Amino acid sequence: MYSRAFIEAQTVYVHDGAMDCAECGERAIEEAKDRQERETDRAVRFIEGGKETPAADAARNAARAAALVAELEDSATLDDGESDSPRSCDSCHCFIDGALTSDGAQYVAESIRDSVQFDDGSRAVVKEWAETYFPDSDLPARILSPEQRAAILATFARVDRVRRAVESIGRMSEAAARPVEAGRLSGAAAALRAAWVRFTYGGDSVRETLRGANR
Numbered sequence: 001m002y003s004r005a006f007i008e009a010q011t012v013y014v015h016d017g018a019m020d021c022a023e024c025g026e027r028a029i030e031e032a033k034d035r036q037e038r039e040t041d042r043a044v045r046f047i048e049g050g051k052e053t054p055a056a057d058a059a060r061n062a063a064r065a066a067a068l069v070a071e072l073e074d075s076a077t078l079d080d081g082e083s084d085s086p087r088s089c090d091s092c093h094c095f096i097d098g099a100l101t102s103d104g105a106q107y108v109a110e111s112i113r114d115s116v117q118f119d120d121g122s123r124a125v126v127k128e129w130a131e132t133y134f135p136d137s138d139l140p141a142r143i144l145s146p147e148q149r150a151a152i153l154a155t156f157a158r159v160d161r162v163r164r165a166v167e168s169i170g171r172m173s174e175a176a177a178r179p180v181e182a183g184r185l186s187g188a189a190a191a192l193r194a195a196w197v198r199f200t201y202g203g204d205s206v207r208e209t210l211r212g213a214n215r
Contacts, residue, residue: 009099095128
């Protein structure tokens, strides 16, 4: 069951309608500071060289970078609110494990339930949600797609056809008074039949998976 106690508030950067994780926000600040320093150095070199117009352009760029640094630093906030769904960083797309509303918790619970039909990438995302919001829950096993189920069924059907053919050849060998060959064929047919019986009547993992998929 979801509890907000699972969630520890963390620093995020909210700027221009986007939300970045702490790492991306701090990186953006450092990049803006570097740009400010480079443009300031350029402005000084242009002034020393008597180039007023490029110096003014560089100075304006440095001022813009300084303003951006201030905006980004002011955008840092403690993410202690609730959202209707899990959130991710708009820059690196990493998961930001903020608190959820009751609707958000229900959304995650339904995603865990429905993950049986998701591809590997989507299941990895839901698994991270589950570990954060429902730490006692495990993702259910994936259901095979209709194509995968059809391929398995076709394979076992071919196995059974081979088994029947081997049994027929074995009977002919026995009739032809070739007991050694007939014995080997009989053993092979028995092994194939055992595989088919396990699949058909349960007991092996493939059959159990297919049964679960068909429910």
